Amino acid sequence: MTGAVFTAEAVVAGYVPGLPIVQGASVAVAAGEIVTIIGPNGAGKSTFLKALAGLVPTTSGRVSLAGRDVTGLPAPELVRAGLGFVPQTGNVFTTLTIHENLVVGAHTVGGDLGPRLAAAYAMFPALAAKRGQRARVLSGGQRQMLAIARALMTRPAVLMLDEPTAGLSPKAVNEVFDDLRRLAASGVAILLVEQNAKAALRLSDRGLVLVEGRNRFEGRAADLLADPAVGEAFLGHRKAATPGGA
Ligand SMILES: Nc1ncnc2c1ncn2[C@@H]1O[C@H](COP(=O)(O)OP(=O)(O)OP(=O)(O)O)[C@@H](O)[C@H]1O
Numbered sequence: 001m002t003g004a005v006f007t008a009e010a011v012v013a014g015y016v017p018g019l020p021i022v023q024g025a026s027v028a029v030a031a032g033e034i035v036t037i038i039g040p041n042g043a044g045k046s047t048f049l050k051a052l053a054g055l056v057p058t059t060s061g062r063v064s065l066a067g068r069d070v071t072g073l074p075a076p077e078l079v080r081a082g083l084g085f086v087p088q089t090g091n092v093f094t095t096l097t098i099h100e101n102l103v104v105g106a107h108t109v110g111g112d113l114g115p116r117l118a119a120a121y122a123m124f125p126a127l128a129a130k131r132g133q134r135a136r137v138l139s140g141g142q143r144q145m146l147a148i149a150r151a152l153m154t155r156p157a158v159l160m161l162d163e164p165t166a167g168l169s170p171k172a173v174n175e176v177f178d179d180l181r182r183l184a185a186s187g188v189a190i191l192l193v194e195q196n197a198k199a200a201l202r203l204s205d206r207g208l209v210l211v212e213g214r215n216r217f218e219g220r221a222a223d224l225l226a227d228p229a230v231g232e233a234f235l236g237h238r239k240a241a242t243p244g245g246a
């Protein structure tokens, strides 16, 4: 895709040598765009994001970020190159304060944290109000806000999130999605993995259906939402009733 700030092509990755989980998956995200990966349990969505974040070994494929070939770089190098990752679990330190979580979030890149902390608190006033309290006091939705704010402390060009709405109330789900919309509007490229497939596609510009570690369907999110083959298998739509049929 031309104009993409982040491109992964034909990535093969897995935990055990000779047993690839991601088997040639590709994705591209432009600045300000939201791209969502959906697919069945065990399809390799989380493994794909972890591989892109440098946390799972990649055996082939090519990854580029902001015009630079970053294939095979270790995780801290990828963060310095502009990649942010919010994993599904363990994404905040519950025994540290909100403020400490944000400071720790920036450790890979360092630099003047003042403006970044101010930006984080401006974006998430609920966190500002509790900045001196331990993260364990936060609600599920606020924890996800903190996880996102932490990842933003390194000023990523691309933010990847693995199921940021898992286990949240409908209200908190909407808040997280609103935050992602605002982030994209500010120019960040967003790559999302979601079980909340329909709602996530409605939020997204483009989507990818990953099955058995490969791209099965991809395209504009609106087209995927309207595609009966995608709907029946991956969005829980019923088959259209045949005329006169039972
Ligand atoms: N740490 C690990 N070590 C070995 N195999 C793993 C590990 N994590 C996941 N797997 C395997 O990799 C495959 C893909 O898992 P992955 O978590 O990437 O799928 P997923 O699409 O994110 O699924 P879900 O929708 O349930 O989150 C599964 O067969 C899983 O058992």
Ligand SMILES: [Mg+2]
Pocket: 045, 046, 047
């Ligand atoms: Mg997963």
